[in-house]
């Protein structure tokens with residue numbers, strides 16, 4: 454089971470696509486934001502569990518570049534939960550996580566941006582798990598930003614096109630300097646990536662589980678780790 458895996462020593466990086474909040478709420482006759490509220494509680498518990506297990510990095514997909522298409526009240530609800538979490542629940546000194554926010558934060562509210570910067574700065578020296586929270590994140594958008602930054606450098610004469618390699622591109626992503634995810638877990642029964650960590654997932658294992666995110670428990674993560682342990686990863690070799 455999960456406990457047999459030396460997660461920190463192996464530098465395990467898990468990506469989570471927190472899906473199914475809306476369906477969870479609908480099944481109970483509740484507004485969609487009630488599902489997101491329960492999802493936010495699960496998010497916190499699972500981050501703690503990852504830390505307890507010694508997982509090296511955990512990346513959570515909280516809001517995509519496409520999620521702005523949702524009704525304004527739902528977007529405001531998710532942003533509100535995110536802010537509550539940043540303000541009240543997150544004790545970066547106690548939890549010892551190094552927090553990084555993945556995504557384009559420029560369209561976010563100014564106070565949110567300030568809080569995010571403060572938490573990233575304040576947790577930079579922490580030695581525990583890297584906790585990535587993807588907010589206004591899109592894999593394609595991330596690549597567009599990287600390409601623009603590289604093209605700008607080429608135009609200014611600081612870089613030759615033939616100097617562009619995979620490492621250089623990785624270094625321009627929001628996850629610069631981090632290990633690629635070993636596996637990406639998506640609950641809710643949907644089997645797609647939805648624009649999450651597109652470049653980084655080249656050799657990630659995918660684990661899909663038939664449970665809605667608000668019902669996701671530590672036990673489900675144990676099961677996923679167990680399944681991951683049985684996968685044979687060859688990275689294109691034999």
Ligand code: FPP
Nearest residue numbers: 471472473474475476492493515534535538
């Ligand atoms: C996907 O489920 C979930 C989201 C788009 C939002 C996830 C947000 C949270 C868990 C809470 C806020 C985050 C933090 C970090 C505190 P869905 O709404 O697409 O579900 P459905 O497919 O059942 O409709």
